[in-house]
Amino acid sequence: MKRSVVTALAIAGALAVVALWWPTAVVTADGATLATAVAELAGMIGSYLVCVQLLLIARVPWLERAIGLDRLVGWHKVVGTATLFLVLAHVSFMTLSQWLAGGHGPVGSYLQLFRLYPDMLTATIGTAAILLAGLLSAQLLRAVLPYELWYWTHVTTYVAIFLTFLHQVSAGPVFSGHPLPRMIWWAMYLSTAACIVYWRALTPVMRFAEHRFEVVAVVPESPRMTSVWIRSQRPELLRVRAGQFMLIRFLTWGHLLTAHPYSISNVPANGLIRITVAELGDHSGRLRELRPGVRVLLEGPFGGFVGRRRAGAALLIAGGAGIGPIRGLAEEFARMGRSVVVVYRASRGDDLALYGELSQLPGVHLIPLVGRRAELGYDPLDAESLAYYVPDAAHREAFVCGPAPMIEKTTESLRELGLPAARVHFEELSFA
Known part of the structure; x- marks a missing residue:
């Protein structure tokens, strides 16, 4: 129901944008005028979707509870794609309008816009x-x-949005000389900015002031995986569950400029949380260099598999660094009295991080599937293999975490075995 409300609000917002555009739209049979009208509408809806896109990843708790983080990220990608096409349509139709009006050619027509409109x-x-x-x-x-390149490119988009906003309010016929539409547009952008500043910037700082998070131990788990233990000075305020993840920024050189999404790999207790990370880039590769006492900024916790926990048997399937959240869930589910089977997929035996812990958890049946497909001669995660290793897989609730190709293959196999989609939960090891 909440998801439908959010969808309805987003659609209502788009219709309101069209209503703002309509009184000033000049739609005629003249090609140049028509192209200009289409360009203006595309630009306005694209700008509205930029705000929607930012809100979807602004870490607003109500939105996360209403939609779920995995769907929020999915919607963010879809809205982002639509926004890009609308931005391109705006530029293309504005250029076309000048081309039809003056015949300057595409480059000349675009340059002509600099003379006609401010802030170009x-x-x-x-x-x-x-x-x-x-x-x-x-x-x-x-x-x-590299994640860092992607991260900083996206950070610069906040500046980019501000630059394009100036052009909208100074050049758009809907806003030029019309105080009410201009006020509405300012309110939309300012409220979006306020959500981002509060939830993305102020909230982590306030949480740090309460908890004073710090690194207490760094443990190599395998040749390519490392665990970092982080402690809160206020354990009674810590609200983190196994299977969730947090955006983590270590306040030391080499880590200070980026925050990375890492899953919790234990059942948090006594103010202690643990992340278990595969070395996939410069940032994760430097985690072993951390020393106890390093302060930590945490955003979250976010989504994960929280809220999808029912009674009955559970099947947990992990690949690579996906063992982190699966390890925490396995212990929590076993404590709840659920029948727990963990399928642990790895290319090599020394990649089985946390294997010793998992094998000793009471009530957890651990099935390691080791070896490359080319060496084994089959895929251990295809439907036939899963049915062999877990005969009652179709009667369990499944949680899958790992690289995207593994998730795609595993969820497909589970559905072939007859497991309903509503009982197959997955989480990719990425935030957006």
């Missing part, structure tokens, strides 16, 4: 930055780009 230089810079951020978010590029 800032709008061009901002638009280029937004398009670059969208390009770097493409799945193929995300797989090969």
Whole structure:
């Protein structure tokens, strides 16, 4: 129900944008005038969706509870794609309108806009930055780009949005000389900015002031995985559950400039939380260099598998660094009295981080699946193999965590076995 309310509000907002545009729209058979009207509408809806997109990842607790973090991230991607197309449509139709009116060609027509409209230089810079951020978010590029590059490119989009906003309110016919629409547009942007500043910037600082989080231990778990133990000075205020994740920023050189999403790999108790991280880049590769006493800023906790916990048997499937949240869930579910099976997929035996802990958890049946598919001659996560290793898989509630290709294959296999989609939960090891 809450998700429907959020969807209805978003649609109502888009219709309100159209209502703002309509009184000043000049729609005629003239090609140049029509192109201008389409460009204005595309620009306004694109700007509205920018605010929606920012709110979806502003860490607003009500939105997370209403929609769920996994869907919020999915919606953020969809809205982001739509925004990019609308921005391109705005630029293209504005250029087309000048081309049809003056016949200057595409480059000349675009340059003509600089003479006709104010703040075109800032709008061009901002638009280029937004398009670059969208390009770097493409799945193929995300797989090969350093997280830090993706992170800082997206940080610059806040400046880019401000630059394009100036162009909107100074050049848009809806706002130029019309105080009420201009006030509405300012209110939309300022309220979005307020949510981001409060939930993304002030909240972590206030939480740090309460908890004084610090590193208490760094433990190598395998050749490529490391655990970091973090302690709160106010354990009674700590509200973190196994299976959740947090954005973590270590306040030391080499870590200070970026916050990374890491899952909790224990059942938090006595103010202690643990993250278990695979070495996948420069930041994660430097975690072993951390020393006890380093202060930590934490955002969250976020989503994870919280809220999807029922009675009955559970099947937990982990791959790579996905063992972190799965390890915490396994212990919590076993304490609840649930029948727990953990399937642990790894290419090599020395990649089985936390294996010793899992094997000693009372009430947890651990099944390691080790080896590359080429060496084994089959896929241990296909439907036939899962049915062999876990004969009652179709009667369990499944939680899957790991790299995206593994999640896709595993969820497909579980559905082949007859497990309803509502009982298959998954979380990729990324935030956006």
